[in-house]
Amino acid sequence: MAAQEQQQSADGQGNCSGRCAHLQLRSCRTFCQRQHRLLRGGDVQRLASGSHFRAHLLGRVLPQQQLRKPLNQIFTQFAGLEAADDGSGDVKYHLGTYIERLNRVTNKNIRLAVVANPSHLEAVDPVVQGKTRAEQFYRGDQEGKKVMSILIHGDAAFCGQGVVYETMHLSDLPDYTTHGTIHVVANNQIGFTTDPRFSRSSPYCTDVARVVNAPIFHVNADDPEAVMHVCKVAAEWRATFHKDCVIDLVGYRRNGHNEIDEPMFTQPLMYQKIRKHKNCLDLYADKLIAEGTVTAEEVKSVAAKYENICEEAFALAKTETHVKYKDWLDSPWSGFFEGKDPLKVAPTGVKEETLIHIGNRFSSPPPNAAEFVIHKGLLRVLAARKAMVDEKVADWALGEAMAFGSLLKEGIHVRLSGQDVERGTFSHRHHVLHHQLVDKATYNSLQHMYPDQAPYSVSNSSLSEYAVLGFEHGYSMTNPNALVLWEAQFGDFSNTAQSIIDQFISSGQSKWVRQSGLVMLLPHGMEGIGPEHSSCRVERFLQMSSDDPDYFPPESDEFGVRQLHDINWIVANCSTPANYYHILRRQIALPFRKPLILCTPKSLLRHPEAKSPFGEMSEGSEFQRIIPDNGPAGQNPSNVKKVVFCSGRVYYDLTKTRREKQLEGEIAIVRVEQISPFPFDLVKEQANLYKNAELVWAQEEHKNQGSWTYVQPRFLTALNHSRDVSYVGRACGASTATGSKAQHIRELNALLNDAIST
Structure with a gap:
C-alpha cells in the first residue's frame, strides 16, 4: 500500500508487478535462506512493507524502481530486540516505511511510502487515499500527475469487506478523488480455509470494482511477462484517464496461510496439484534457458549475487542492539518537532479586531448580493450573526467560524468533512451559500477572509463513515500544520467507523509512532429523539484512553500540557x-499532535444561554479544562451543601432547575470540559474549595454509559480517597436512549430533581 510520486510513470509500475507476482508464488529461492521460511508465509501487508521481490528475474527492472527498505532494518525486526522508542510497537508486517530515492531513468527523486496498517485487512485503503489526496493538495497536483496510490488487496477481503466498496465510491468525488488508483488483488486463496465458492456470490472477487466501471485485468501470476504487460497497461490507463483500474493476479499459496499451516486439512485436491507444480522462479528460468535468453550459469550467478546481498545485510543487522520504530514512519514531519519546547503551548486567544473582522465577513452576503440570490431564511441567519458581532458575543456556529478563520489567517489549512457539513446537520453552520436560481453557484465566506489566507475546504461526503473517517485520518497524517476535522451526522453514527477508531486513531502513535491531530466532531446529547440520535458513545472513547485512574501526576505549572503529551487522545x-x-485552536498551538474527540451539542447550537462574549476568546483567554461555579455558590463556598460535577449540555438543565428551586447559594455546579486526560489537579482544587459539601457526578446518559465509570475512580484518586462522589442520572440501560418523548421527559425530571436537592 503506497502513496508515491508518479515521476517514474509506467516504468515504476514494474515494481508493482514484481511485488505481486512474487506474492502469488512464495517459493522464490533467492531470498536469504535464514529469512525465506518466514517471509514466504507472510500476508499481503508483510510483503508490502519492504521485502525485496525477485520475480523480476535477472535484474530486468532497474534497482531504483523498487521500494527498498534497507535489508538490515528489515532483518533487525526478526531479532526480537528491545525498542529504542516509546510505544508498544507492532508486528513487523504491520509497519509502514518511507524512503526517498533517485530514479536514474528520469534523474528525479521519488518519495515512496508504505502506510502502517493493521490486520483489519482493508481498513488501510481509505487511509492511503486520504494521505494521497493530501500529498496532491500540498503539491498543487490537481490532476494527480505527481502523486498516486497503489492499493494491494487480498481476494477474499476485496469482495468481502464493505470498506472496499465505500473507498471505491470516493474515487470520483470532487473533494476525495485521488485521480485514479491502481488496485492489485493478490488472488491466492488468501481467505485462509474458506473455499471461494462459499465466500462470495460473484464469479470474480474483483466484481465489486464494476460499480465504478474500472477496467479489470485478470492475469496468470505464473507468467511474469504477462504480469509485467498488464501492469504497464494499468499504469498507462491511470496516467491517461486518471481513473481506477484493477489487476487481478490469479495465483496460489504454496504453503497455505503461513509457513506452519497444513492446507491439506481443508483443500486436499488443490494442494495435491500445487505440490506437483513448479514454482514461478523455476518455470520462468526454464523458459528463458530453453529459448536461449540466459544460461543456467547466469541464473545461478544472479541468485548467488542476491544471496550475498542478503547475507551482508543480515550480518549488519546483528550489530544492532535495538529496533527503532521511527525507522518505519510512513511520512516523517521534517522539522516539526525540532527547536520546540515540548511542554509549551502557544496562545489560543486572538485580538478582538480579528474576531470582529471574521464575524463581519462570516455574517455578510456574497459581494455581488444583487446578482447572487440566496434563500430568504439565510438572510435572517446572516442578520442574526451580524447582530451578535455588534454585541460582541458568539453562538456555537460563530465561535467555530472564528476558530477556523483565525487559523486560516495564520496560514493553517482547515479541512472539514462529513455528511451535510456544509450546511450542518442541524442547519446551524451554513458555510456554503447556494444561489437559488443557478445550479452549482456557491459562495463560502471563510474562503474570503484575507487575501493571503490558507485554503479552507468544507466537503459534504458520501454516506460513509468507515471510509471517510479513514480518508480524513490519512489526510491528517501528511502535514501537522493543518486542522482536519470529520463530523458525524449524529455522534453514534461513528460506530460504523469503529475499525478506524480502534486501529488507527486510538493506538496509532503507540503502535507506529504515528501522531495525528485529527478532530472528530460527534453530536451528542439526550434530546428525546431516540437511541440512534442521542449518544456518541463517549464511554467507548474514554475506555480506550491511556491515562491511569490510580495515578495522580506530579503537580506543576505544566500539569495540563504534560498530560496531553502523555495521553493517546483527548x-x-x-x-x-x-x-x-x-x-x-489548541490543536494547532500544541507542540505535538493528538487526536481530539469532541462531543458537540444539538440543542445548544441555538440555546440563548450557550453564548460567549468575545472577551472569552480574545488575547489572554484560553481553554478551560474545568469551568467553576462563578455564581453565588462559588462566591460563598462555605455555604454550599452539594457540588454537582457534570459535563456538556446537561449543565444548562441543571442550572435552570437550580434557579427554579432558588438553590443558587446552596448548590454549586462545576463543568468538567476536558474529560480525558482527567483534570486531577482542578478537581482536587474544586473539592477543597467546598470542604463541607456532598460531591456528586450528574450525567444524562445511563449509568453504564457516559463518563461515570471513567470519572469515578479518578475522582477518588484526585481526592486521595478521603471523600466519596456519588452518581446521579439514569439507571443502567441496554439502549442509549428511549424513543418516547414522554419517557425521556420523565427520566430527565427525575435526574434533575435528584441532582438539585439538598
Whole structure:
C-alpha cells in the first residue's frame, strides 16, 4: 500500500508487478535462506512493507524502481530486540516505511511510502487515499500527475469487506478523488480455509470494482511477462484517464496461510496439484534457458549475487542492539518537532479586531448580493450573526467560524468533512451559500477572509463513515500544520467507523509512532429523539484512553500540557462556544499532535444561554479544562451543601432547575470540559474549595454509559480517597436512549430533581 510520486510513470509500475507476482508464488529461492521460511508465509501487508521481490528475474527492472527498505532494518525486526522508542510497537508486517530515492531513468527523486496498517485487512485503503489526496493538495497536483496510490488487496477481503466498496465510491468525488488508483488483488486463496465458492456470490472477487466501471485485468501470476504487460497497461490507463483500474493476479499459496499451516486439512485436491507444480522462479528460468535468453550459469550467478546481498545485510543487522520504530514512519514531519519546547503551548486567544473582522465577513452576503440570490431564511441567519458581532458575543456556529478563520489567517489549512457539513446537520453552520436560481453557484465566506489566507475546504461526503473517517485520518497524517476535522451526522453514527477508531486513531502513535491531530466532531446529547440520535458513545472513547485512574501526576505549572503529551487522545464535552473555539485552536498551538474527540451539542447550537462574549476568546483567554461555579455558590463556598460535577449540555438543565428551586447559594455546579486526560489537579482544587459539601457526578446518559465509570475512580484518586462522589442520572440501560418523548421527559425530571436537592 503506497502513496508515491508518479515521476517514474509506467516504468515504476514494474515494481508493482514484481511485488505481486512474487506474492502469488512464495517459493522464490533467492531470498536469504535464514529469512525465506518466514517471509514466504507472510500476508499481503508483510510483503508490502519492504521485502525485496525477485520475480523480476535477472535484474530486468532497474534497482531504483523498487521500494527498498534497507535489508538490515528489515532483518533487525526478526531479532526480537528491545525498542529504542516509546510505544508498544507492532508486528513487523504491520509497519509502514518511507524512503526517498533517485530514479536514474528520469534523474528525479521519488518519495515512496508504505502506510502502517493493521490486520483489519482493508481498513488501510481509505487511509492511503486520504494521505494521497493530501500529498496532491500540498503539491498543487490537481490532476494527480505527481502523486498516486497503489492499493494491494487480498481476494477474499476485496469482495468481502464493505470498506472496499465505500473507498471505491470516493474515487470520483470532487473533494476525495485521488485521480485514479491502481488496485492489485493478490488472488491466492488468501481467505485462509474458506473455499471461494462459499465466500462470495460473484464469479470474480474483483466484481465489486464494476460499480465504478474500472477496467479489470485478470492475469496468470505464473507468467511474469504477462504480469509485467498488464501492469504497464494499468499504469498507462491511470496516467491517461486518471481513473481506477484493477489487476487481478490469479495465483496460489504454496504453503497455505503461513509457513506452519497444513492446507491439506481443508483443500486436499488443490494442494495435491500445487505440490506437483513448479514454482514461478523455476518455470520462468526454464523458459528463458530453453529459448536461449540466459544460461543456467547466469541464473545461478544472479541468485548467488542476491544471496550475498542478503547475507551482508543480515550480518549488519546483528550489530544492532535495538529496533527503532521511527525507522518505519510512513511520512516523517521534517522539522516539526525540532527547536520546540515540548511542554509549551502557544496562545489560543486572538485580538478582538480579528474576531470582529471574521464575524463581519462570516455574517455578510456574497459581494455581488444583487446578482447572487440566496434563500430568504439565510438572510435572517446572516442578520442574526451580524447582530451578535455588534454585541460582541458568539453562538456555537460563530465561535467555530472564528476558530477556523483565525487559523486560516495564520496560514493553517482547515479541512472539514462529513455528511451535510456544509450546511450542518442541524442547519446551524451554513458555510456554503447556494444561489437559488443557478445550479452549482456557491459562495463560502471563510474562503474570503484575507487575501493571503490558507485554503479552507468544507466537503459534504458520501454516506460513509468507515471510509471517510479513514480518508480524513490519512489526510491528517501528511502535514501537522493543518486542522482536519470529520463530523458525524449524529455522534453514534461513528460506530460504523469503529475499525478506524480502534486501529488507527486510538493506538496509532503507540503502535507506529504515528501522531495525528485529527478532530472528530460527534453530536451528542439526550434530546428525546431516540437511541440512534442521542449518544456518541463517549464511554467507548474514554475506555480506550491511556491515562491511569490510580495515578495522580506530579503537580506543576505544566500539569495540563504534560498530560496531553502523555495521553493517546483527548476527549472533551464543551459547554460554551468559547471553549469550543479554544480547543480547536489548541490543536494547532500544541507542540505535538493528538487526536481530539469532541462531543458537540444539538440543542445548544441555538440555546440563548450557550453564548460567549468575545472577551472569552480574545488575547489572554484560553481553554478551560474545568469551568467553576462563578455564581453565588462559588462566591460563598462555605455555604454550599452539594457540588454537582457534570459535563456538556446537561449543565444548562441543571442550572435552570437550580434557579427554579432558588438553590443558587446552596448548590454549586462545576463543568468538567476536558474529560480525558482527567483534570486531577482542578478537581482536587474544586473539592477543597467546598470542604463541607456532598460531591456528586450528574450525567444524562445511563449509568453504564457516559463518563461515570471513567470519572469515578479518578475522582477518588484526585481526592486521595478521603471523600466519596456519588452518581446521579439514569439507571443502567441496554439502549442509549428511549424513543418516547414522554419517557425521556420523565427520566430527565427525575435526574434533575435528584441532582438539585439538598
